Amino acid sequence: MSLIKFEDFSFRYPHQENTLSQINLEVxxxxxxxxxxxxxxxxxxxLANLKNEIHPPGDSDGIxxxxxQNIRDIPPEQSASEIGFLFQNPEDQMVSDNVLQExxxxxxxxxxxxxxxxxxxxxxxxFFGLDKxxxxxxxxxxxxxxQLVNLCSLLVLKPRVLLLDEPTSQLDPIAAYDFLSILRxxxxxxxxxxxxxxxxxxxxxxxxxxxxxxxxxxxxxSDKPRYICSQACSDHxxxxxxxxxxRINFLLQSKYAYLGNLEIPLNIREGRSNLNLLNQELKKSQxxxxxxxxxxxxxxxxxxxxxxxxxxxxxLSCRDIWFGYVPEHIVLKGIFMxxxxxEFLSILGGNGTxxxxxLQxxxxxxxxxxxxxxxxxxxxxxxxxxNPMIHFRQETVQEExxxxxxxxxxxxxxxxxxxxxxxxxxxxxxxxxxKSPASEExxxxxxxxxxxxxxxxxxxxKMELIKLFELSSLLGxxxxxxxxxxxxKIAIVKALLTRPDILFLDEPTKGMDPISKLNLADLxxxxxxxxxxxxxxxxxxxxxxxxxxxxxxxFNGGIQVDDTPRAVFSSNNFYTTFVNRMVKDxxxxxxxxxxxKKEWAV
Amino acid sequence: xxxTIIHPAVYVLYYFILILFAFLYNDPYYLASFLxxxxxxxxxxxxxxEFKNVIKFFIPMSILIIILNPLTSHVGTxxxxxxxxxxxxxxxxxxxxxxxxxxLIILLVFSSYNxxxxxxxxxxxxxxxxxxxxxxxxxxxxxxxxLNYRLTEVNKISKFNRTNTHPEGNQSWMDKIKRTAHLLAVxxxxxxxxxxxxxxxxxxxxxxxxxxxxxLSYKFRRTDYIFLSFITITVLISVTGxxxxxxxxxxxxxxxxxxxxxxxNRYYFTFIALLLPIxxxxxxEKLTWY
Numbered sequence: 001m002s003l004i005k006f007e008d009f010s011f012r013y014p015h016q017e018n019t020l021s022q023i024n025l026e027v028x029x030x031x032x033x034x035x036x037x038x039x040x041x042x043x044x045x046x047l048a049n050l051k052n053e054i055h056p057p058g059d060s061d062g063i064x065x066x067x068x069q070n071i072r073d074i075p076p077e078q079s080a081s082e083i084g085f086l087f088q089n090p091e092d093q094m095v096s097d098n099v100l101q102e103x104x105x106x107x108x109x110x111x112x113x114x115x116x117x118x119x120x121x122x123x124x125x126x127f128f129g130l131d132k133x134x135x136x137x138x139x140x141x142x143x144x145x146x147q148l149v150n151l152c153s154l155l156v157l158k159p160r161v162l163l164l165d166e167p168t169s170q171l172d173p174i175a176a177y178d179f180l181s182i183l184r185x186x187x188x189x190x191x192x193x194x195x196x197x198x199x200x201x202x203x204x205x206x207x208x209x210x211x212x213x214x215x216x217x218x219x220x221x222s223d224k225p226r227y228i229c230s231q232a233c234s235d236h237x238x239x240x241x242x243x244x245x246x247r248i249n250f251l252l253q254s255k256y257a258y259l260g261n262l263e264i265p266l267n268i269r270e271g272r273s274n275l276n277l278l279n280q281e282l283k284k285s286q287x288x289x290x291x292x293x294x295x296x297x298x299x300x301x302x303x304x305x306x307x308x309x310x311x312x313x314x315x316l317s318c319r320d321i322w323f324g325y326v327p328e329h330i331v332l333k334g335i336f337m338x339x340x341x342x343e344f345l346s347i348l349g350g351n352g353t354x355x356x357x358x359l360q361x362x363x364x365x366x367x368x369x370x371x372x373x374x375x376x377x378x379x380x381x382x383x384x385x386x387n388p389m390i391h392f393r394q395e396t397v398q399e400e401x402x403x404x405x406x407x408x409x410x411x412x413x414x415x416x417x418x419x420x421x422x423x424x425x426x427x428x429x430x431x432x433x434x435k436s437p438a439s440e441e442x443x444x445x446x447x448x449x450x451x452x453x454x455x456x457x458x459x460x461x462k463m464e465l466i467k468l469f470e471l472s473s474l475l476g477x478x479x480x481x482x483x484x485x486x487x488x489k490i491a492i493v494k495a496l497l498t499r500p501d502i503l504f505l506d507e508p509t510k511g512m513d514p515i516s517k518l519n520l521a522d523l524x525x526x527x528x529x530x531x532x533x534x535x536x537x538x539x540x541x542x543x544x545x546x547x548x549x550x551x552x553x554x555f556n557g558g559i560q561v562d563d564t565p566r567a568v569f570s571s572n573n574f575y576t577t578f579v580n581r582m583v584k585d586x587x588x589x590x591x592x593x594x595x596x597k598k599e600w601a602v
Numbered sequence: 603x604x605x606t607i608i609h610p611a612v613y614v615l616y617y618f619i620l621i622l623f624a625f626l627y628n629d630p631y632y633l634a635s636f637l638x639x640x641x642x643x644x645x646x647x648x649x650x651x652e653f654k655n656v657i658k659f660f661i662p663m664s665i666l667i668i669i670l671n672p673l674t675s676h677v678g679t680x681x682x683x684x685x686x687x688x689x690x691x692x693x694x695x696x697x698x699x700x701x702x703x704x705x706l707i708i709l710l711v712f713s714s715y716n717x718x719x720x721x722x723x724x725x726x727x728x729x730x731x732x733x734x735x736x737x738x739x740x741x742x743x744x745x746x747x748x749l750n751y752r753l754t755e756v757n758k759i760s761k762f763n764r765t766n767t768h769p770e771g772n773q774s775w776m777d778k779i780k781r782t783a784h785l786l787a788v789x790x791x792x793x794x795x796x797x798x799x800x801x802x803x804x805x806x807x808x809x810x811x812x813x814x815x816x817x818l819s820y821k822f823r824r825t826d827y828i829f830l831s832f833i834t835i836t837v838l839i840s841v842t843g844x845x846x847x848x849x850x851x852x853x854x855x856x857x858x859x860x861x862x863x864x865x866x867n868r869y870y871f872t873f874i875a876l877l878l879p880i881x882x883x884x885x886x887e888k889l890t891w892y
Contacts, residue, residue, distance in 0.1 A: 053805040080808030092799040097744040101722075104817035105804075111812035114819040121817065139747045153807065364765070365758040383762055389795065390756055393788045480795050498766065 001068060002026040003161065003193055004050065009062035011045060019045045021217045023062070029160075030191035032184075034204055036241050037214035038515050039483050043197045046214070047163045050195075052079045081110065084154035088166040088511065090146035093153075099141075100134045103153050110157070120156045128152055128182075142351060144175025151182070162186070164196040169511035172351040172539045177203055199513045202243040202578055206267040213238050226264045240514035244542070244578040245271035247593065251602040252278065271582045279586070289586045291599050313376050314338045315502055315533055316362060321371035323357060331357050333557030335371070339502070339535065344528055346544040346565075347537040348575075349554035355537040356386065356506055358554065362535065363504040382500030386507050388491035392479035397471065397490055400479060401462065401497060457497055469493050469523060485516040489523075496527070503527075505536040509543050521547045542577045545569055546592045566591050603718075603880075605887050609826045610723035616833055617715045620877075623840070624707045628850040631865040632873060633703045639877040640710045646884040647717045656709050664702035671698030679856045697853045718880070726818040733814055749793060756788050829879060836876040843869025 004027040011020040020042045027033055035043045049055050049064060052072060064071040066083075087093050096102045103124060107117040125131055128148065138146065147167060154162065164183070168176035184207050186192045198204060205211070211228045213221040213235075221231050221238065232238040233250045242250075245265050253259040258281050265271040279289045316339040324330035331354040339345060339362075347355045360366045362373065363383040375381075385391065394400045457465070466472055469489045474482055479490060488508055495503060509517050517540075524534055524547065538544050544551055545565040553561040553568060553575075561568050569576040569591040580591045590596050627633060644653060671694050678691030721743070725736040760781060764773075773781070843849060848869045852858040 051806055053808075054802045076811050077808070080806070080811060085803075085806045087799055087803060089796070089799060091748070092796045093803040095744065095800060095804055096740045097747075100817070101740060106807040108814045108816060109808040109811060111815055114815060114817060117815070117817040118819075137747075138744065139751075150803075157807070360758065363762065365762050381762075381766060383759070385755065385759060389792050390752075390759060390788065393784060393791070480791075 002065075003029045003067060004195075005065040007063050007065065009049075009060065009064055011042075011049060011056075011058055011060045013056065013058045019058075019217050020049075023217075023219060025212065025219065025222070027193060027195065029193055030187070031193055031209045032187045032207065033193075033195045034201060034208045034211045035195065035197045035214060036199075036201060036211060036238070037220075037513075038237060039485055039513050040216075041214040042217045043214055044165055047085070047165055047195060047197060050161075050163055051083055051085045052076070054085065077110065080106075081157040082160045084157065084159040084162045086147075086150060086154060086162065086164045086167050088169055090143050090150060090170060093150045094138050094146065097137055097139075098134075099130065099136055099138060099149050102138065102149055103130075103156055106153055106157050124152050124156050142175065143171050144178060144351075147171060147175070147179055148182070151179075155186075159192065161193045161195070164194065166197050166199065166511065169199060173541075174351065176200070180204055199241075199511070201241060202245075205243050205246075213241070225266055229264050229266075237515060240518065243267075244593070245582055248579065248582060248596055249274060251593075251597065252600065255600070255602050256282070268578070268581050272585070275583070275586060289600070291587065313341075315341055315376050315379060317374045318362070319372050319374075321358075321361060321368045321373065323354075323361060323366070323368045323370075325357075331557060332361070332368070335559060337552070337559060337562070339533060341501070341533055342528065342531060343550055344524070344534045344548045345536070345550045345552065346548040347535070347552050347554060348539075348541070348544060348568075353554045354557065355554055359504055359506055359535065359537050376501075379502065380498060380500045382495035382498060382503045384488075384491045384495050384503070384505050384508065386510065388484075388487040389480065391491045391494055392487075395478060396476055397479055397482070398475040400490065400494060401466070457499065462497065465493055465496060468526065470519075484511050485513070485520075488512070488520070492523075500532070502533040502535065505534065507538055508536055509538060509540045517543060541569070541575070542579070542592070545577045545579075546594065566595075603884055603887055605890065606825060606883055607820075607823070608718075608829065609820050609822055610719055610727055612826050612829055613715070613719050613723075614727065616829075616880075617711060617718075619833065619837060620711050621708055623873075623876075624704050624711065626844060626850075627873075628700060628853070629848075629865060630700065630703075630851070632849050632870070633700065633707065635874060636707050636877065637703065637710075639874070639881065640707060640714065643877075643881050643884070644710060644714050644717075646881060646888065647714060652716065653713050656713050660706055660709055664706065667702045667705070668695070668698045671695070671701065677854050693853050693857050696857055700853070722818060723820070726816060726820060729816050729818075736816075737814070745793075745797075749789065752789050752792060753785065756785050756792075760785055832879060833876070836872050839872040840869060840876060843872070849873065 004025075006023045006025040009020060009023040010018055012018045023046065035046065037043050045056060049060070050066075050071065052074070053076075066074055071079075094102055095105055100121065103121050104117050107120060112120075125134060130149070130152065133141065133145065133149075138149070141149065147170075151167075162183075167183075168179050171179065180203050183194060183196070187194050187207075196204070201211075205225050208225055210222065211225050212219060213228070213232060215237065220235070221228050223231065229242055229246045229250075232242060233246070239247065243266065245268055249259060249265055249271060252275075256278060259274060259278060262274050262277060263270065265274050275289060282288055318335050318337045321332055321335040322330065323332040335358065347358060349355050357366070360383075361368050363381055364373070364375075365383065392400060394403055466475070469492070471486070471489060471493065474486060474490070479487060482490065492503075492505070492508070508520060512520065521543070528534060534548075536544075536548070548565060551561070551563065551565045551568045552559050566589055569580050570589045572580075577591050579593055579596060583590045583596060587596065587599050590599060596602070624633075624636065627636070672690045673685075675694045675697070676688045676691065678689075678693030680692040681689035682692055682695070683690040721739075725739070729736045764781070840849075846869075848865075848867065
């Protein structure tokens with residue numbers, strides 16, 4: 001008998017369309033299930049319905065069975081202890097200020113005796129090796145450690161089912177990988193049923209039992225990982241979710257039917273062995289996977305569609321930047337770099353190496369402790385923080401955009417002068433303003449219009465921008481009600497309304513599903529064509545390799561590598577893209593899917 | 603102290619008595635020896651940043667008291683100086699000095715208490731009576747650094763927006779206030795939004811199903827009993843001495859203090875003994891490490 005069973009389950013939020021329709025699922029004990037789908041497809045709603053305490057308010061049809069019983073009927077103690085729910089943001093789930101209290105919190109809620117509580121906490125810390133962190137303040141932990149503490153806090157209750165809503169989306173790749181290996185261990189050694197939602201499934205695919213692809217509330221595909229690949233590879237939405245290894249395999253399969261005889265690869269080892277077998281097969285017919293003509297990538301990279309103008313003035317120049325938040329720990333030690341117009345630069349590096357710090361110093365949010373930054377004259381900068389919610393303070397998205405063009409832009413006394421001025425000269429064009437003679441009245445206005453080339457964007461330009469980012473449907477909503485990807489877009493548009501010459505993005509693809517990432521990449525390319533320089537920090541190596549022209553690796557407080565993505569990744573063995581890891585033997589310079597497509601003509 | 607654990611209730615009682623005595627005793631000799639003992643205790647517990655802050659805070663305040671008291675209080679019979687219409691009396695000056703001494707001693711006692719008892723032990727004592735308050739305090743301690751961080755980030759962004767759009771603008775006073783209000787609005791609404799997730803997480807882990815227990819447990823050990831009996835005896839003797847008049851001097855209306863008077867008697871020694879137990883324990887522990 002299955003542990004969890006959805007029987008014709010449909011759900012809708014009040015006054016809205018069905019978020020989930022006709023879900024029929026069975027989850028056996030000890031299975032590891034992965035839920036995937038574009039944002040808005042109902043994954044979180046599905047998981048939240050399994051937990052009585054947080055099930056969303058709304059109307060539902062059909063029944064969910066837990067262990068044979070209707071899930072709404074099970075006693076609260078059972079629901080709280082046997083089903084554990086882990087949220088996306090490691091920061092928000094914590095309630096106490098030290099680790100021990102956090103882990104003991106659920107046990108205290110259950111009313112267990114002090115001795116029993118101490119027993120369970122001791123067992124948990126021994127298993128996960130948290131001894132040295134036990135009395136630490138939670139603010140001092142890294143993101144991965146926080147998420148681990150959250151997980152421990154669930155596990156002390158001895159759950160049978162774990163529900164995880166995008167547990168690794170806010171973590172860097174190393175921490176994510178550690179977390180997933182712990183999940184795997186929990187599933188294999190303790191037979192805990194796990195249902196997880198994720199966007200980056202490359203690491204998870206090899207060891208799940210079943211993958212479920214949701215789209216607009218319906219279960220589109222539901223099968224074992226290997227079988228689901230062949231079903232989903234032709235779907236234009238879900239093919240983006242499949243691991244890179246599988247996608248490369250299918251690309252090659254369209255050209256070489258031989259691969260159809262082999263097993264579909266899910267991890268890099270299987271992928272590489274498939275490539276080796278294919279190569280052997282091709283050798284029989286005198287061809288090979290290795291390209292006969294070694295392409296000159298230097299030349300190729302130089303002919304990128306967006307010309308980088310190195311001859312013109314440098315936008316930003318850093319000389320010997322040093323920075324630290326406290327004297328005991330210096331984060332940046334001597335940074336020297338220049339940024340040229342039209343570039344798309346990505347800053348990479350491990351966790352805590354100072355990428356966000358460097359970005360904030362470049363954008364001018366913080367002053368370096370030592371060293372100078374020089375900006376080009378009249379350089380307009382835009383900055384989008386890691387958490388887009390920090391930028392919002394109005395009730396609707398519409399007001400957010402209006403606020404930028406009016407309030408922040410001109411100080412209040414000058415607004416009256418603008419009106420007066422405009423009525424006299426009857427022109428909104430900034431050029432005519434600067435040409436007109438200055439009068440005796442205070443005209444710092446002229447200076448403020450002339451020194452920066454930023455007349456507020458006209459309504460038409462603004463509407464065009466909103467349409468480009470597909471935000472027209474969101475104008476009436478409160479910014480907090482929008483999904484993560486939409487919030488990111490709103491924050492970017494807000495920054496763009498000030499006509500920046502250079503845009504600083506801090507981890508723009510955090511927590512985004514693959515389709516939204518493609519959209520964002522498209523938009524950034526369009527903006528780059530219009531002349532915008534983009535600087536971003538990211539952990540997403542595949543995104544950086546595909547879309548940026550220059551990668552910088554931060555290590556030990558300084559810039560270790562500063563080169564094209566191809567040069568950076570093809571020379572690395574471990575810190576490189578999935579594609580590169582798979583095709584290294586045959587295409588040492590291949591770092592993105594498009595490289596693979598070009599080289600092997602698929 | 604790392605090798606000896608004393609029950610938090612015993613600590614609370616002991617320090618409470620010390621504070622009480624700092625108020626009650628008036629004799630400069632007693633206060634001076636009190637001060638010395640407390641300073642020794644703090645030195646053994648480790649001079650920390652908060653201690654330095656306390657001293658920095660205290661010195662201007664004590665000077666203020668010593669100056670203000672003679673100026674405001676004209677009661678007293680031994681004049682020293684004449685300003686305007688009234689005298690500066692010796693009594694008022696002495697009273698000011700003694701008061702600031704008492705204050706210093708109390709501040710130091712608090713500082714020492716802070717080092718000896720962690721807030722978790724405090725919660726343990728009060729959680730049975732006030733379970734909700736301890737939960738709220740724990741959450742407050744968690745959220746204050748978080749809110750601080752958020753405020754710093756929002757401040758950075760706000761400054762950035764301002765310098766980017768009109769760098770030469772002088773901010774009028776009203777503009778500054780408006781800007782700060784906006785900052786706080788963003789932080790508050792952001793924190794409220796994220797705290798909904800915290801609430802969900804708490805509910806999901808069973809908050810509110812049953813009455814909460816605590817994972818902390820402290821037992822009474824032998825040291826605690828000895829400590830308690832020691833305190834009881836010395837306190838009783840000191841209080842009898844106090845009632846007989848030893849340990850207090852008359853300041854108003856006439857100073858009746860003789861510097862050469864010998865304060866040493868058995869009540870004085872019991873008082874000193876009251877101050878010594880923790881010093882003794884700390885000292886003994888320091889010896890074991892060397």
